[in-house]
Amino acid sequence: MTVLRPETQYATLAQQGEAAQLGMWAFLATEVLFFGGLIFTYFIYRAAYPADFANAARDTELWCGSVNAALLVTSSLSMVLAIEAAAMGRQRAVLFWLGITAVLGIAFLAIKGYEYAADYRHQLVPALNFLLKPGYRPPGELFWIFYFTATGLHAIHLTIGVALVLLMLVRARIGTIGPLYYAPLEVVGLYWSFVDIVWLFLFPALYLPGRG
């Protein structure tokens, strides 16, 4: 078993763990403002062109967005269960729940990839393959710009999250994460929950207009 020691600037592992968590909260605050800026701009234009945005939003693949929302919410649960298992020293449970989390995240990305391909086939990708369909006006293309920017950024964040979860899996396997010190797991958990919450904002904003 590796002996864990805090870094030289920390007196105890507990202090190091608390610092790590505070750091993640601070980072998430910046992410809130980042996505917030985008969502704010999106809503400005949605208020300016309500009919066009609702019209364009109806062309999103609703089942993809909904299933993805369910996957992410479930993955947040599995993440929390992983953390709890770490606190209780149940190593195999940690690996199991982290694995579930990663699988759910990868499934999300797979569905997203399928969805992007479908959007491309339907010629809804601005600058790459976009056709202004009858009944669409230019603001409709603006909707799709926001759609790809927002979901694209989210997917990038999720990919990073999956990588972090896999990293945690490795660390749990080799023993640098255990009941004595599982702060990295909590930190990744915080990040994961944030990515989940962003989707819970994006899904109703992008998929549900016009489907009332």
Added chain:
Amino acid sequence: MTAVAIDLPATYLTERQTVGSWLLTRDHKRIALLFFASITFFFFIGGFAATLIRLHLVTPQGGLLQPDIYNRMFTIHGIVMVWFFLIPAIPTTLGNFLVPLMIGAHDLAFPRLNLASWYVFNLSGVLLLYMLLMGGVDTGWTFYTPFSTAYANGYVTAAAVTVFINGFSTIMTALNFVVTIHRLRAPGMYWSRLPLFIWAIYATSLVMLLATPVLAMTLLLIGLERLMGVGIFDPALGGDPLLFQHMFWFYSHPAVYIMILPAMGLVSEIVACFARKPIFGYTGMTYALLAIAVISFLVWGHHMFTAGISLFSGIVFSLMSFLVAVPSAIKVFNWTATLHKGSIAFDAPMLYALGFVGLFTMGGLTGLMVATLALDVHLTDTYFVIAHFHYIMVGGAVSAYFGGLHYWWPKITGRLYPEIWARAAAILMFLGFNLTFFPQFILGYLGMPRRYYAYAPELQVWNVLSSAGASILAIAYLMPLVYLTWSLLRGRHASPNPWLATGLEWQTSSPPPKENFARTPNVTTEPYHYDPETGACIAQNGTACA
């Protein structure tokens, strides 16, 4: 008799000297020096652009630079000075070096993140240089649409990506400071005992964390619009150019407070030490810093009074702009009151600090004028605004930065700088600065707009005076380059506490050892425990300053 070898204790400078040990260091003190090198490099690039601008403006119809080149010059001057000098300078050099020392910690909370911040900064710098060499950009540092997205011929997207990456460096540094100040204070270092520089860095870091991401998103959207030809901000495609301005200024106004808050913290440290007196109204000063940080987010519309926003919006933003000036005024009064019944010495750091108070006051008062709605209608987008913000940024922030560099030079390098030369440079900087920028107030009220490569002939006298001042200012900036370098080689060695100051950073060797303190200090005393009558002081760890 055997010879006794004297072992000089290892300092953070001497402990390992390979290139790798510097480029892969986790020591906040070394990282501070790495940043210092980068910042200084970009300062001279921005300064070079300014030199060309002032040389060009000596004659009314220009002649030195082609219009397109002139336009690229003022743009690059703005971009470099804002993002590659003013925003990072004090936090990444003095902040990185001093924050752990001042709070009694052995390093920052996330040393590897600190190093990464330097690499990200340099990545954005490389991209900036590439963009410059390819031809630059001419939109002004403000990138107003639709000019920047639909009309400009230049590397707008590259510029946007440069600043986007630069923003990550800012966020990483700020995050590090916030967590460090919360979690790594030495025992006894309560919030109410923190030196004002720490409070200033803390307030600055909060603003950096919350404002920079909005800039990132704005730049992302500009890049998208320019690359994909969609109408987010371009009215010809259904977008709103004013939306860009709102989003841009929502970041950029707090950004200017990011540039000034750390400087205010430095001034407090220096004034207390050289007046041998506690800063007047410590609590008021900390609340003022936090109030400035908060209110700074509520004033962005004052850049848009003539842009077509509603009269009501204008009124609200003007009111908030006046309110943000109140805590700044309180700080000026408190520094002045600190001098009362002090025991004042005029070493170079104090000259810079006093220069700050004077020039910041002038800049701040002219800020009231542009906050006054009816006056701003005339003054906005003229040289008056240029003079106003240069008084704050250059007269204020840069003066404080130089003051801080000199004050902590013995601690950082272990050497004393030559005092006479330093005082001469400080005075020359003050005089050169005023000659450069005071005529610009007059030019502005006379109606000379900003970003003009040519102007009416009767305005030439003021432009010539301004350019003359700029040459004096340039000398004043070059002098420290020379004598500070000289001091590294030939300066007298410094004792741990040459100024007899009270901060924890003076309770360790000059330069400090890698781990800052042999043992974690125990803090028992409030900051600035100076006695003006005797000149004596008690350091924050309870010992008499020696």
Added chain:
Amino acid sequence: MAETGQWVPFWPKTSALSGDRVNTLFIAELVLCAAILALVFGLIWVFCIRYRRGNPVPRSALGEKSWVFEIGWTAATLTGFLGLFVWGAGMYVWLYKPPAADLEIFIVGKQWMWKVEHPGGQREIDELHVPVGKTVRLVMASQDVIHSFFIPEFRLKHDVVPGTLETMWFRPTETGNFTIECSEFCGTEHAHMGGQIVVMEPAAYTGWLTHQGVNLSLAQQGEALFRQHGCSGCHDANSTVHAPLLTGLYGSLVHLSDGSVVRADEKYIRDCILIPRTFTVAGYPPVMPSFAGQLGEDEIMKLIAYIQSLSPAAASREESTR
């Protein structure tokens, strides 16, 4: 360029109603700021001399109650600032809220010139002739990027933003030439996008108007465009399409289908022509096509002038300027 009559200008000429008022406020604020500066500098100077190290003056009895001072100077600062704010805000509203205008002139800014169109159809580039003593209202559009119409001697400016119309007013109080500058960076020749306002006696101004050799007024040109682009196909009493009639529209209140009420000003008319489907007038079908891309800013201004002429008040004013 305006003449200042001095070799080294220190203070700009002040003219027009706005110039005088803003100048007064500026001088008052300058004096106040100078006083504050003198106080701060004076105290620093005095303290630095009196309390310099080595000067044997008493420094003890430091137990001051700082709160009295701090509350005192905070309150004084706040009061002073609020006074300036109120004065400035009030004047701002006066500066930007146009009163009833005697004369309305359309301006289109483009890289790198100002195109001026008088209601009588007279056109100028980089020059604006106006009569003294009359309230002039400018309706401004940009054809490309953001510009800013700046008249330093009147202490007035307003940005000219593409995609919308901005208005500004002034009332000249003396004849003469006054500088125009562009004060929003707009590209290579931003520094040469200036001009002048030529204020004339009313008789001279009328003479100038007639000498421009113009046959059609702006409104008449707009009427021609109205027919040319098929607007009269729907907006005519005999049309089968149910479209709002435009007589009396300008200046009236319009009820939109979402329940809101807007005033039909120049901006409204411009939006109707360019982005008609973003709102609908109550009781009418949303079938008006957009003319975005088909009409330049000056043509839109002519159409606006024509629609203005269909309202009684505007029509009579137009008569008086011919």
